[in-house]
Amino acid sequence: MPIDATKPYDDSNIFAKILREEIPCKKVYEDEFALAFHDINPQAPHHVLVIPKGRYVSWDDFSASAPDAEIAGFVRAVGHVAREAGLVGAGYRLLANIGMNAHQEVPHLHVHIFAGQQLGPMLAPR
Structure with missing residues (x-):
């Protein structure tokens, strides 16, 4: 179910649990x-x-509240992950769903990196 990105941070979200190592992930x-x-x-x-x-x-929350070093570090981490996976040459897609209309499902800012095939257009033509 999409979430309201204007609500306060919820420490019970799945990504918060992953960060606290309460839920495993394939890092x-x-x-x-x-x-x-x-x-x-x-x-x-x-x-x-x-x-x-x-x-x-959300991105809005992050860009308004995070210290500059944290913003730069996060953006650099995204680039590092793409480079280390060898995705730069063939290309990849970054996607951040923010709020209900974009179908954000976890109330913790996150960026998806998609690659490994032709991804097609971002949105279907209207």
């Missing part, structure tokens, strides 16, 4: 700012989630 990368892991329901041959370690619900 790809971790540093002081971010954690990257394989999606449990991949939508492409390569589907990794990258989450900031801070308590942020």
